[in-house]
Amino acid sequence: MHRLTVCYGRPQDPAAFDAHYRDVHRPLAEKIPGLQSVRLGACEGIPAPDGTSTEAPYYLVAELEFADAATLAAALSSPEGAAAAGDLENFATGGVSLFVQRDLV
Amino acid sequence: MHRLTVCYGRPQDPAAFDAHYRDVHRPLAEKIPGLQSVRLGACEGIPAPDGTSTEAPYYLVAELEFADAATLAAALSSPEGAAAAGDLENFATGGVSLFVQRDLV
16 A cells, blocks of 8 residues: 655644635545545644643644555546645645655555 | 654664664554554655656654544553653664644544
8 A cells, every 4th residue: 555645734724724625625635546545634742741742743644545656656647636736735835745655564 | 543653764774773663663662552553654755757756754654543642642651652762762863753643534
């Protein structure tokens, strides 16, 4: 399994980010050919025993799963992949960092 | 589900890192109370149509799953959690960034 991991920095307007992600970006991403599943995580800092926590380096992390490296590469170069990538500038005001994870057993 | 995400930067000696991770660190981490599963991903850059790829920001990403926030916090403050955290300096020569992901549905 190959995962495209998309790490979003904290946006200027989290409520607007959330609405755009839900109503526009996620539907665009779900059209990407070969996409098997999406997993979303809200980022938090590391909790300490005294109740404080570190600052979270990201706001949201999305993991998009594909069967293998070739399927992921084809997805990224598809029109649907380009549409989703092109939409990032419309809402990812806190920046975005992307990388691939190849599952290790 | 709450995930502790551990992002390792590229180490000075990847072979030594891999051996320490497999033989020392992973066994330490697997003793952490409340840990339900571990998922490991080898990081790669984003592939481009011309066969090149971006540079991967990390070398290895480990995701440790716990049932909820309280279980994760207890795990981090346990002796086993402290032992695993204390071992990081023994092999994570490329640095390490930790954060928590709270699963969104």
